[in-house]
Amino acid sequence: MRIAVFVKQVPDPSGAGRLDPATNLLVREGVEVVLDPGDAYGIEAALQLAEASQGEVVVISMGGERALEVVRKAMAMGAGSGLHVFDQRLGGSDALATARVLAAAVSRVAPDLVVAGTESTDGYTGTVPAAVAELLGWPSLTFAKHLELSGGTVRVQRQTPAGHDLVEADLPAVVTVTGGINEPRYPTLKGIMGAKSRPLEQLSIEDLGLDAAGLSPQQRVVAVAPAPQRQAGRVVEDDGSAARLIADYLAELKVI
Amino acid sequence: MSKIWVYAELTNAELAPVSLEVLTGARQLGGDLEAVVLDPAGAGVVETLGEYGAGTVYLGLDPSYREHLAQPAAFVLAGLVEQHHPDLILFGATYDGRDICARLSARLGLTVVANVLDVVPHGNGYAAVSSIFGATQNVTTELLGPSPCALVRAKSFVAAPGSGTGPQVVDVALPPEAPTGARRLESVVTPSSGPKLEEARVVVSGGRGLQAPENFRILEQLAELLNGAVGASRAVVDAGWVPYARQVGQTGKTVKPDVYIACGISGAMQHTVGMKGASHIIAINKDRDAPIFKLSDLGVVGDVLKVVPALISELEARGAQAP
Numbered sequence: 210m211r212i213a214v215f216v217k218q219v220p221d222p223s224g225a226g227r228l229d230p231a232t233n234l235l236v237r238e239g240v241e242v243v244l245d246p247g248d249a250y251g252i253e254a255a256l257q258l259a260e261a262s263q264g265e266v267v268v269i270s271m272g273g274e275r276a277l278e279v280v281r282k283a284m285a286m287g288a289g290s291g292l293h294v295f296d297q298r299l300g301g302s303d304a305l306a307t308a309r310v311l312a313a314a315v316s317r318v319a320p321d322l323v324v325a326g327t328e329s330t331d332g333y334t335g336t337v338p339a340a341v342a343e344l345l346g347w348p349s350l351t352f353a354k355h356l357e358l359s360g361g362t363v364r365v366q367r368q369t370p371a372g373h374d375l376v377e378a379d380l381p382a383v384v385t386v387t388g389g390i391n392e393p394r395y396p397t398l399k400g401i402m403g404a405k406s407r408p409l410e411q412l413s414i415e416d417l418g419l420d421a422a423g424l425s426p427q428q429r430v431v432a433v434a435p436a437p438q439r440q441a442g443r444v445v446e447d448d449g450s451a452a453r454l455i456a457d458y459l460a461e462l463k464v465i
Numbered sequence: 466m467s468k469i470w471v472y473a474e475l476t477n478a479e480l481a482p483v484s485l486e487v488l489t490g491a492r493q494l495g496g497d498l499e500a501v502v503l504d505p506a507g508a509g510v511v512e513t514l515g516e517y518g519a520g521t522v523y524l525g526l527d528p529s530y531r532e533h534l535a536q537p538a539a540f541v542l543a544g545l546v547e548q549h550h551p552d553l554i555l556f557g558a559t560y561d562g563r564d565i566c567a568r569l570s571a572r573l574g575l576t577v578v579a580n581v582l583d584v585v586p587h588g589n590g591y592a593a594v595s596s597i598f599g600a601t602q603n604v605t606t607e608l609l610g611p612s613p614c615a616l617v618r619a620k621s622f623v624a625a626p627g628s629g630t631g632p633q634v635v636d637v638a639l640p641p642e643a644p645t646g647a648r649r650l651e652s653v654v655t656p657s658s659g660p661k662l663e664e665a666r667v668v669v670s671g672g673r674g675l676q677a678p679e680n681f682r683i684l685e686q687l688a689e690l691l692n693g694a695v696g697a698s699r700a701v702v703d704a705g706w707v708p709y710a711r712q713v714g715q716t717g718k719t720v721k722p723d724v725y726i727a728c729g730i731s732g733a734m735q736h737t738v739g740m741k742g743a744s745h746i747i748a749i750n751k752d753r754d755a756p757i758f759k760l761s762d763l764g765v766v767g768d769v770l771k772v773v774p775a776l777i778s779e780l781e782a783r784g785a786q787a788p
Contacts (some may be wrong), residue, residue: 222735227600233604259713275600292559305570313686330735333715334579336567336616339535343571348536348646356710367534368709369560370476376534380646388601388716389703409495427576427610431587436596436603439741439760444753447767452775455726455747456783458763462745464667464691464724 210264210358213320214249214255215311215338216283218276219331226331233430234301235331237273237454244279247326249393254386255324256287256394262358264321265289271299271307277411284404285396289407292318296421298414302428304332308340310424313417315345322363323383327352338385348378351385352370470551472542473514474562478506480513482663483619484559488517490622491555494584494591499523501545503530503538503637515632517624525637527644535561535645539568541639551612553584553591558616566614578606579616600738619663619719620742655708660694662711667693668722670713670740671701674729674750674769674773678706680732683773684728689787690780696720698736714739728770732757749773 220226221241255266261334266288270280273295279290294310298355302310315323323342328335353365354373368387396404412428414421445451459465468673469491473484491498502510505528514522523545529537534610536590542565546554554569556562558579581595582603593605593615608615614673662668669688671681681695688695696713697706713720725743730736732748732755740746741760748761758764765772 228597228602228604237574256692275541303566304579305574308567308571328716331474332579334577334616335563336570336579339564339567340571343536343568346644348534349564349568350534350647352560366653367560369652370710372653372708372710374649375651375653376647376649382647387709388699389705389709427574427608427613428578429607429609430604430607431592431607434603434605436600438601439746441759442762442764444758444761444764444766446753447765447772449771449775451749451765451767452779455749455763455765455772455776456779457726458745458747459691459780460783462724465780 210259210319211267211318212255212259212264213267213269213315213318213323214251214288215325216252216268216270216279217245217329218242218270218272218279219245219329222246222330232301233433242275242329244282245330247328247388249332250386250388250390251324251326252283252286252288253391253393257391258322258358267292267318267320269311269318271310273300280409281404282396284407284409285401287400288395288409293409293411294417295411296413298421299424301426302424303343303428304334304336305340306424306426307363308337308344309419310414310417311337312341312344313419314412315341317417322358325383325385327385327387331413338383339376342383347382349383350376350378353384353386354390356384364455366429375404384397467552467781468549469494469496469498470554471498471500471519472554472556472562472565473500473502473560473675474512474557475502475506476744478509480510481557481559482624483559483617485517485624486620487512487555487557487617489624490518490584492518492627494586499551503541505531511632511634515629516626517634518627518629519695520629521575521633521635522636525639527639529639529643532649533645534642534647534649535568537639538565539572540643541637542569543572543638546612549735553608554612554614555584556614556616558618563616566616570614573612574610575612575614576608576610577614577616578608581615581617582621584615596738600741601734605767620721625638639785652709655710659688660692662694662696662736663718663720665694666723667691667726668696668713668720669693669726669728670696670698671728672730673700675701676770680770683777686777687726687773690695690777690785692788705756726771727757727761730757731755731773740762
């Protein structure tokens, strides 16, 4: 069983994001960058499935030079090898171009299963995994809060607005996992050391057999403006009378 | 005349609220508005689609659209797009809408913008207004290429019927070569009482400040007294304290209640994007510097585990009763 997992390096979500005023692209230089917190669940899910089947996990990432760090981190958590698609011409790619690149990377790895987070914590588009599945002609099982393999079948509990659906598909398939599906492990010192000797390939657009001309984004940011912000209201320290104050406010709003 | 399509979804044999919202928003763009419905119960919503402005409804009723995730719907939709060349395709940002949009995009090479709050005419085409960085910035993105797709966030428009009547119905068949893909075996509904989170006039939400999952009980009590619904931040949903269906924020639900009471929620952008549209916000948090106090109309610096029980007693003393 070979399982590929998508990871992405994103600006630290706890910091304030910034756009480059010249390009209107997300600033990724000179800011703290981290493994997308949603991806840690995908890595853990892939590792658990691989451990249960004597399989292997291959990390795939597309990103700038520093994205190598998150591939290494996933390998330090236990993935056996890594593939980093790094090409300056991919800066500012839209979700469709990203999906085309990742689909080409998946074809090269030829896994039985691809695991990804539901969406990235910087772009939040959330269409890339299903788009990759479509390009490969594979089923996609998105928003999994529980995931299991049996034989050549993957079965998930997929979030719905009212609860969940039980969904299954034949392998190969793409699964996206929600936060909280598991408790992601931390890399151990042994893991970090061991990862250094495992294979990590860096590939360009051409290495993947793609044509850069077909990857240019079909969208362009034309304006950025601050969203209308709320005004801060009154803030009081609770000295025992806060409950009364809130109740008065609720009465004023005619909620009680 | 430009042609705008809305992919309309059904929930329990009725049009999903977000689909009605998107139709209402699309109507304001002018042009020919057309809807695509791929659902075995679709025949029952044709009239409503007409009222909301759809002049034409492409209607597919094959059970496969329910039995399988995204793949048959995306396949048929792609065929329709290639045949009719809409200038813009709008989807509600639902679980299924997102998957179908993603697959359509990949199949035909169409661009997608997500988190869309509004669509505006731009040059000869359209631009999408979306929010980024936890809704602190609004970005206008010009949509290029054929039939661009936009995933519209819930509650971006207020649904209102127009004056349309009986749309033209075009029956759509599912070709035998259509893929099936993932199979939906069973739908499990998590029982819940009280008003729905998205519809409640009052929402009481909890975060890490509650310290332990069992402490959510006090929020349920408070919500019952106010005939409200209980929400939660991503942190506590990820921690498994409350089900995902309760999550408010970027990856959860968007709510616009009359009153939102944030209990022990710091106000990370991931959360505030889903609730900043509330008419009135009350925040209770220990940390005086928590960003939630920048949004709240009334902020209380204090321990939720003290303030909320005291508030429950106060409301009961004033005669509030759980239904």
